Amino acid sequence: MARRTVGAPAFGVTVASLPDSAEAVAARVRDARANRASLRITGARQWLDAGRPCDAVDELSLAALRGVTEYERGDFTITVRAATPLAEIDAVTAREGQWLALQPFGSTDGTIGATIATASWGPLASAYGTPRDQLLGCEVVTGVGEVVRAGGRVVKNVAGFDLSRLMTGAWGTLGAITEVTMRLRARPEVDRTLAIVAEGGADAFCAAAWRWLRASPYAPLAAELCTASLATRLGLEGRTLLLVRLGGNEAFVRAAEESVATLGTTLNVETDVWTRLRTLEPRGSAVIRLGALPSELGSVWSAASTVVERGGGWAHATLERGVVRCVVPTSDGAEASERVRGIIDQLDAPGSRIVERLPAPLWASIASSAGDPLSSAVRRTFDPDGVLNPGILAPLS
């Protein structure tokens, strides 16, 4: 049965009672609304340790909504139910030489529904963008228990207002996602990874790497700058490294490798380094993402990487998106919490500062990300009584 997680209530739902259709989910939501109850939406329970406060009375488990509904191989689209694990989508699409090019950080046991609901992304966002760029349509159950089917199953679609984008990253507060249609990509014919050793100051190297990315014709699948502490954890040489993933035909990749080599000493790295990078952070880590214009990321990187390494953590930066992701492992206890707070308080950036995961006790000090009047009005429109994941983004006003 469900393990008790900090910040989440203990649930006692039996598998037999799990809703197995959008209509059944809608009935549960309508019941909850009529009874003035609230629901915490769960799938594979992989994201609960984001630690976000959620004061729901009951659990709405979507775990029974699992499996591929439709896979149009020739159209590079797949429709899957929300609780389908990413690993299952990977396995199904790999057989056709395709992939869902999202690969967010975290366990591959995580579900596609949670990935969309949290707008989670990984290093491949350099080339393919984030969930909002890859979601074609979705079916959701709103907070009033109505089934809404937004978008469609084709790769281009502007029919009506874009409810799909709205559901992406809403943490379930506008609707419980029950099914999604995603765009797929061909797996590259050749897929190779290089590590470039950052020589000289990290700040200058970061700037040089960005200039290469911005001007080079060889757009990589991913380009991720890693602190020395992270490189060690990945089984690589313990120095600041730029991991570059190159995909295409042999001639392209070979030319790209030569071009990347102008940045410094290169090492060949097995492609599975990306799987290790995705999955190495312990559950319950504190994760803060700092954003800046890519050309200004160097100073953010220098300051943040020093702070997190001193605190026993590590950082990596997706240069193309101007984001430094800082990871600080945590342990239980008030003292540990205070230590983490001390670290994250020093992390700042000019463009954005997004708290991705945090031990539950620390959330109280984090400002809401959806507290502006327009967002509050959207929330009241789709979930007027605060049935779905109340408090997870913002207190209801």
Next chain:
Amino acid sequence: MTAPPVPALGGSHDEGLARALAAIVGERRVLERPGELRAYESDGLPGYQRRPSLAVFPGTREETVAVVRLLAERGVRYVPRGAGTGLSGGALADDVVLLGLHRLTRIISIDADNARAVVEPGVVNSTLSRATAPFGLQYAPDPSSQTACTIGGNVAENAGGPHCLKYGVTLNHVLAVTALLPSGEIVELGNAAGEAEGYDLLGAFIGSEGCFGIALDVTVRLVRTPQAVHTLLADFSSVTAAAEAVSAIIASGIVPAALEMMDAATIQAVEASIYAAGYPTDAAAILLIEIDGAAAGLGEDAARVARFCTEAGARAVRAATDPADRARLWQGRKKAFGAMGRLAPHLAIQDAVVPRTRLPQVLAEIAAIGRKHGVQVCNVFHAGDGNLHPNLPYDGSDPVQSAHVHHAMKEIMQACIDAGGTITGEHGIGLDKLPYMERLFSDETLGAMCALRTVFDPDRRSNPGKVVPVHSCREWHGAPSARRRSA
């Protein structure tokens, strides 16, 4: 807060309104006389005429804000308009105020280091790419009307274009918008210098067809100008063979920058026009295929694409010999809609999207529908996206012909929906596709769209009556008060 809408605005907007607007923008920028307003009765889609009650053209951001606030105070309905090149009747103002934004043409900044630019809504799409070209950068979405259409209009429609196959549509290229809501309030959507957090209101705003407000400025992402480009023209003796080539190319995993199809009727219209591109006039269909990126390895991809065409039955595949040849091949494609103007006074334009695996089947069905109703169908479309543009030239003054075209349109739309597709890929719903929304979406979904609109525009004054059928905007659920924004 805003006053309630004036119930019977009719054609007789009060003179006080024109005077008050003129005080903001100057008398020359307010048009009231029917003769002056005639130019604003249509957009890029011939066949619809709606006369605005008056038209106002602010020239600065400040004037725009003042105009919208005045309209809000008086509860006046209005329709925002860019260059008026839209293809869905979306910018038509039916006896309400037309708010033209094409004078807001400032490129506010180009940040070459970070590959982004900030522009006012009236900046013309291709003007932006020209301005960024010296930095080796371009704005990727390239609607066929790009030499006239505005970035503000592109944002409103979530516009696409041939090169969106590889690069993505407007949504994928806009980082932030300063939005002027119909209430006159200004909000920042997205994040121009970092990650956006919270609800993706920017994503909701893009493609909202002017119903959620006006973009006062738009921060866009720029992409590298490709190092190398291969442009191929493949010539087929049947539409089915061309469609099969498209399916084979897509299935191979190669993502061309553009993959366009034109059928015989379109080729002949283009070749008879001033935009003649040298297309083979005896072909049943041609594919215009562009592969771009790093020079290394690109030749291999182009050769594979050519082989897929040959295997599907292409009579010939030729490559553009130089940039002038490439430009000529593209001009024929981009001006194809214009060339169809030679065929008949009016043109019904479709924009449906189908799964790319269904292209051969759907194109055969469309041809059969055309034959059944005795109407001509000219296909020119983004085959790589499955985004069809079957266009039906007709004479709108002939009621019999118009009726045939109307029935054929309905059946084509239904065939695309039945194939698992959608009714518009890039032109928007506007007025033209409003009747088809209920075939595509449930009452609940339409109600949800309407409710979202109400968040941005509680009085539904901005572009009234577009996108979602008015009768779908019933009280969506039992909490009408929840839809009102607090003051």
